[in-house]
């Protein structure tokens with residue numbers, strides 16, 4: 001099996017967290033290289049676009065979080081084989097990614113500028129994409145976004161909704177999701193339960209239930225870590 005090294009900030013959110021969760025759920029061994037924010041200046045020098053996350057696969061460096069997430073999903077049995085279901089999965093991932101891109105510049109702002117930028121999103125594009133996600137979920141059975149089972153799309157939305165609810169994002173009301181798209185909060189709980197179940201369930205039983213094909217190997221993410229929410233913000 002390939003040797004994997006995932007590099008990203010040491011916090012439980014952002015663009016690498018769904019990848020960590022997918023690998024964790026699938027029992028795929030990987031080096032979880034986390035670094036503190038002040039170390040980023042040095043880390044970025046070794047990346048092609050001065051950005052993270054990056055994944056090294058047998059030493060070959062790969063960028064772009066959704067490409068990495070799809071790869072992790074394939075390894076973990078969390079990405080649809082069916083082309084149409086894969087399309088639905090990709091669509092959801094891209095919508096969440098685009099929302100993150102819109103939010104990104106506000107991390108480099110402070111004070112009034114940040115308040116204005118985020119308030120504009122809260123009153124503009126955020127409810128639109130949250131309501132769309134909710135309608136997608138409902139249109140495809142109400143439990144998962146694609147393939148009638150947990151996929152990487154669910155993990156991407158899970159991390160996003162958890163961040164919006166967390167209070168870590170100044171000027172984003174913690175009840176925004178509940179007001180605009182409450183079904184996403186129920187979905188978040190469902191995914192959280194899956195992660196909890198995974199943390200206490202022997203690998204063979206877990207694979208039988210979730211159709212995993214790979215043998216469980218050790219993982220360096222603990223359940224406690226998965227659910228810890230760090231206080232500082234991501235510089236996405």
Ligand SMILES: N[C@@H](CCC(=O)N[C@@H](CS)C(=O)NCC(=O)O)C(=O)O
Nearest residue numbers: 015050051052053064065066235236
């Ligand atoms: N298109 C890239 C975007 C990566 C990205 O913007 N990463 C952020 C952290 S979450 C970053 O490194 N920002 C620093 C910068 O752009 O200068 C991806 O999908 O991975």
